[in-house]
Amino acid sequence: MSISLNAKDLLLVIDVQYDFLPGGSLAVAGGDEIIPLINQLGSKFANVALTQDWHPAGHISFASSHPGKVPFELIALPYGQQVLWPDHCVQGTHGAEISAAIELPHAQLIIRKGYHGDVDSYSGFQEADRATKTGLAGYLTERGITRLFVVGLATDFCVGWSALDAQSAGFETYVVEDACRAIDANGSLAAAWHAMAAAGVKRITSGEIA
Numbered sequence: 179m180s181i182s183l184n185a186k187d188l189l190l191v192i193d194v195q196y197d198f199l200p201g202g203s204l205a206v207a208g209g210d211e212i213i214p215l216i217n218q219l220g221s222k223f224a225n226v227a228l229t230q231d232w233h234p235a236g237h238i239s240f241a242s243s244h245p246g247k248v249p250f251e252l253i254a255l256p257y258g259q260q261v262l263w264p265d266h267c268v269q270g271t272h273g274a275e276i277s278a279a280i281e282l283p284h285a286q287l288i289i290r291k292g293y294h295g296d297v298d299s300y301s302g303f304q305e306a307d308r309a310t311k312t313g314l315a316g317y318l319t320e321r322g323i324t325r326l327f328v329v330g331l332a333t334d335f336c337v338g339w340s341a342l343d344a345q346s347a348g349f350e351t352y353v354v355e356d357a358c359r360a361i362d363a364n365g366s367l368a369a370a371w372h373a374m375a376a377a378g379v380k381r382i383t384s385g386e387i388a
């Protein structure tokens with residue numbers, strides 16, 4: 179497939195932040211490898227937006243907030259099952275900054291998520307309660323965007339959940355696989371691709387974008 183881009187397409191760059199890069203508190207293997215590709219892809223898009231995981235200290239998704247729990251354990255919360263993570267992307271810290279190696283000066287929006295202390299938000303569209311919206315769908319709709327190309331970190335969490343919500347919000351959604359890297363905890367990567375395929379999210383590689 180060769181996809182030619184138009185003015186209604188947007189590149190959505192998910193969570194390329196120091197805590198998810200090698201040396202960070204929740205480092206995604208090979209996370210830094212995708213940055214040159216994202217920069218190169220970005221130059222082809224008239225429209226670019228980024229997400230930024232942005233938690234208050236003591237966030238409910240941190241294992242450290244639950245005595246006796248360790249990272250990657252699951253707990254039940256009022257809104258469902260929650261994976262517990264190392265502390266990461268705390269508001270105002272270096273780890274929460276978007277990598278300076280990301281060169282997308284024409285990006286139009288950075289949307290923060292996960293800022294409510296008692297609810298996680300993998301998706302750039304809505305929180306894990308599946309009710310509280312971030313406003314991203316409204317923004318994209320007002321901008322006349324119809325197709326989304328999703329890249330970044332991590333394939334099986336924030337990329338996957340964002341792509342699923344984008345598709346169900348009515349955007350034609352593509353995940354550019356080689357411009358993403360995964361955490362892959364307990365089969366999460368296979369599960370994410372399965373859910374995305376079932377929802378009609380398209381899985382492509384960067385070479386398919388003209």
Ligand code: VGL
Binds near residue numbers: 198263332335336337
């Ligand atoms: C992410 C786990 C926790 C991600 C964010 O960006 O994929 N994963 N917070």
Ligand code: ZN
Binds near residue numbers: 232233266267292
């Ligand atoms: Zn997070």
